[in-house]
Amino acid sequence: HLYNAPFTKVEESFNLHAIYDILTYGELRDHRTFPGAVPRSFVPSMFFGFLAFFPINSLEVLFSKDLALASQLLVRMVVGLANVLGLVAVQNAMKRRFGSTAETFYVLFTVTQFHVPFYASRTLPNMLALPLVTYALAWILERRRPRRAIACLVVAAVIVRAEIALLLAPLAVQMLVKRRISLSALVGSGLVSGTLALATTVVVDTYNWRWETALWPELYSIWFNVYEGKSAEWGVSPPWDYILKHLPKLTTFALPLALVSPVASEFLVAPGIFILAMSALAHKEWRFIVYVVPFVNVAASVSATALWQTRNRIFRLILIGGILGCAILSTFLSHVSSLNYPGGTAMQILHQRVPYSNVHVHICNKAAQTGASLFTFRRMEQGWVYNKTEHLTRQDLARGGFTHAVVEDWGAEKDKVWDVLAEVKGFAGVKLQL
Structure with a gap:
């Protein structure tokens, strides 16, 4: 996907250009000319810019020239690698908990879907937040390190995308009810990670945006998009759009399997509540709910494993045909999308x-x-x-x-x-x- 579509869209430009400024000038400049509708946090851009700095500068010294577009590809490779590592963490957790067959189906569902693989290397804020969500899911799957799972989701919500709080809340309640974490551990992990994340984003972003008062970008975004309702200026969709349009588009063949999964109650309740809460907002885009895709794939993989192990020929043909169909569709969409630049x-x-x-x-x-x-x-x-x-x-x-x-x-x-x-x-x- 990265090779097939090396260019980017305007939605990716804030983080991409911030990384460019860090790599080129060592300071942030582009946002002063093109600030966007709301201020976004520079923390993710600085993090990925730091990771990309050494390989890009080493190659520029080696080849004695400006790498231009190659640098953009390297930046996207770093972002893509972060998402791959998060998805692999879920894969490994799947194997440890449900076995190698479920792990295989999880990989097949993930790689044959279009949106997550195609956008995994892109500097959309949602894709920069996704690794934190997938690592949290991996720890939830393994039923260990619940504090780290909570901390990852808190950091993602405070710094990168505030809507992740709507996923964190039902997950936290679910973990409490099932006694996967104590109330004191939950509150402690949330307070420590939340305080550190809030201090980081306020200090970094107040300075770089040159605000006279303290700036918390994600709080400003909530005020602008939710309280003032300004997100509607980018389009209004009906309440059922996420459920009937975007979720099936994101998860394709995995969705019906997930809905009948033996572990549906464990992995779909919190994402379902999240989607219902997001449906109350007027403006809807698939990327605002992309975080639920790994949860759906986990549930679908367990369901597919159960069907596969029945050794029923029809069930196996349905599974193989569905996955092959998704792969063909994803290949077609990747080619079509490459023409959009x-x-x-x-x-x-x-x-x-x-x-x-x-x-x-x-x-x-x-x-x-x-x-x-x-x-x-x-x-x-x-x-x-x-x-x-x-x-x-x-x-x-x-x-x-x-x-x-x-x-x-x-x-x-x-x-x-x-x-x-x-x-x-x-x-x-x-x-x-x-």
């Missing part, structure tokens, strides 16, 4: 066809949203300057001293000032002709 492709072509320096490039909003990240830029010392000012006409571009422009189609009207260097087609959709 015309801005990144345009930047790649521009740098290939314009080898000289002293170039001043304007990048339109569409290109910036579909792959033209800072990692696709050449550095200023190489004689390239980039501008992303919005709403410029072609006359503005002609008067602005630009030598090149990456813009949307200007139509059939002949342009006497600009020559077309190359055209990149975007993906409009899938159309079936019968």
